[in-house]
Amino acid sequence: MTGCRVSVDTVLFRLGLARLQVLLLRRLRPPFAGWSSLPGGLLHPREELQAAAVRILRQRAGLDDVYLEQLFTFGDPARDPRGRVITVAHIALVPPATPLPAGDASWTPLHALPRLAFDHRRIVDYALQRLRGKIEYSPVGFRLLPEEFTLTEVQEAYEAVLGRVLDKRNFRKKLLSLKVLRPLGRARKVGAHRPARLYRFEESRWEGVRDKGNVFVF
Amino acid sequence: MTGCRVSVDTVLFRLGLARLQVLLLRRLRPPFAGWSSLPGGLLHPREELQAAAVRILRQRAGLDDVYLEQLFTFGDPARDPRGRVITVAHIALVPPATPLPAGDASWTPLHALPRLAFDHRRIVDYALQRLRGKIEYSPVGFRLLPEEFTLTEVQEAYEAVLGRVLDKRNFRKKLLSLKVLRPLGRARKVGAHRPARLYRFEESRWEGVRDKGNVFVF
């Protein structure tokens, strides 16, 4: 007895202009020729699921070293008109400076998605829902930021993901109280205003936060 | 190009003697003959993933009408010695009165698991972790209870899942403040002590709870 085909699709998020963006590819051939789709591809015979997602992001978008987690497995028997393919969807996050990928790939703002091939719209919707949930109790948000960032940038990331504005004073108070940021003692000067202090996220300090039952809600 | 095989495995939880139990099957044939394993089986060609889980629970454990949700997809290329099989793991919850299933299936307390076939131990561990997380912000806990229950039974369910004791007064205060239970105005008499009032979970009242950002933490 042989099985069905298995693919891996990835919803790759990045921040652009204080908006969440998703990486989409333009499909060149049927089915759904001319439509946009998530970067994805078939699982190789001896490949881990996550390794497949990494390989596909490298091949199709020239990206390396991204944060990845499994999202959900979509198995509607009719999701691919060519025949049964179940897909293991993933979420990936990259910092804003990530270079614009090759020709047929582009960053698309989440609020202006075109029609997507297959059930990819459902996958994107679910990915956003999951990201919104997760950012409130885990430090995934920092994966959307460069290594060194300002508090305003963190707040903008949270606002972009959650889709609502947050109170500056409360946000900073909460964020700093978690003691997971290391101040770099430097500031970044941009434009005719007060320079912003730079920080770095210290992964190692996060452990204590979960243990204390402390969460990360704004 | 043909794919690998896809199976569906389910971690089926129930409460027994105020302890969490898992349904295990005894394997009759290799690989892992004589070991215990989760109820699982191969996905059929035109079958939804969740439908496969339902079918397998009916076939292998004689169960119907269980609460089911997808857990995670495990894809280690070496997880099955016979060849590549990726498995879409699910969590299922049933109330305590669920009849003891057929011959080769048995309820096993979580704290006394035998060696499990394949990577099933990892799957059970992850399922418990997920259930613990989820019970704190969603009403899944009621799926482990009969339709009519006492507040003490709810608390015992939470204690069994979370693995720690909870304060009776605080638990009741919080639970009742959510306004998701309908008091039945009746009581259940058992033994030489005050009868316990019966309640029913009102699914329809849950919506407002999530919307208000209210959560379910003890």
Added chain:
DNA sequence: TCAAAAGTGTTAAACGTACACCCATGA
């Protein structure tokens, strides 16, 4: 000196947590 973004504290309400005794029942 102006515009622009950075940075900062207080108060009131809600929530979480710790804690001990009376009630209703059947034996």
Added chain:
DNA sequence: TCATGGGTGTACGTTTAACACTTTTGA
């Protein structure tokens, strides 16, 4: 009347949420 589990309230500390002005800089 006793043993058993059911049922209840208060006080304190912590967390959240609402809210506006001063600082630093370059143009």
